[in-house]
Structures are given as C-alpha cells and as structure tokens.
Amino acid sequence: LQANGSPKPPKFTLCCTNSLSIKKEIFMDRLETYRPSGICSKQIIFTVNEDNVITSCRFIHGCSGNQQGISRLVTGMHIDEVIDRLKGIPCKGVTSCPDQLARALMAYKEKYDIK
DSSP states (O other): OOTTSOOOOOOOOOOOOSSOOOOOOOOOOEEEEEOOOSSSOSEEEEEEOTTSBEEEEEEESSOHHHHHHHHHHHTTSBHHHHHHHHTTOOSSSSOOHHHHHHHHHHHHHHHTTOO
8 A cells, every 4th residue: 555545556577478568459440420401400519439339419490309210320330331321311401411421421421541
C-alpha cells in the first residue's frame, strides 16, 4: 500500500526478445455527421467500423418512428448494401430520409476513398 492507503500501481516492464518490433494498429469506429437537404431531419450521425459496416445511425429531428426504424435496420449492414437499397427512394419530393442516408454514405466513401 502507498502512504495514503491506496494500492500501489502495478509495475510494467518492457521486454525485447528480438530486433523485430510488432506494431498493432487499432481502428476506432469512424464517427461521421452529415447535413441532409430536402427532408425534415437536420442531421444524420453514423459510425462505421473497419469492415465498412454501420455500427450506429441516428437522425436528428423529423419523424421519430421512421428514423428509428431506418437506424435499426441499417445498423450491422455493409455501407454498399445500404446505398444499393436506399438510394433514390423519394418521399415528398425527389429525396427522402433513406435517400439522404445513402447520400451520406456515398460522401463517406468518397471522403475516405473507399471503392
């Protein structure tokens, strides 16, 4: 125990067994925001993992039930599948919440140069 009564922190030692160093890259899910146009929602927030699978999706403002449904359906899907299924769906005009999500994902792919 330390003087203040708390347990001593563990000691760490660095051990090198050969001249090769191993580097492990850690990929954090990418958090993206997208400002849609032509729909009631003001913002789409989503995260994508290293396999380009949506890990979360949330719409800000608009029809709550529709947006919750879309979010739950696309979570766990590959971004290309979501784009293929949702791109071009109209609502009260030429676009919709699903279409705007597809556009957000297309912008994401362009931003990170994903083929």
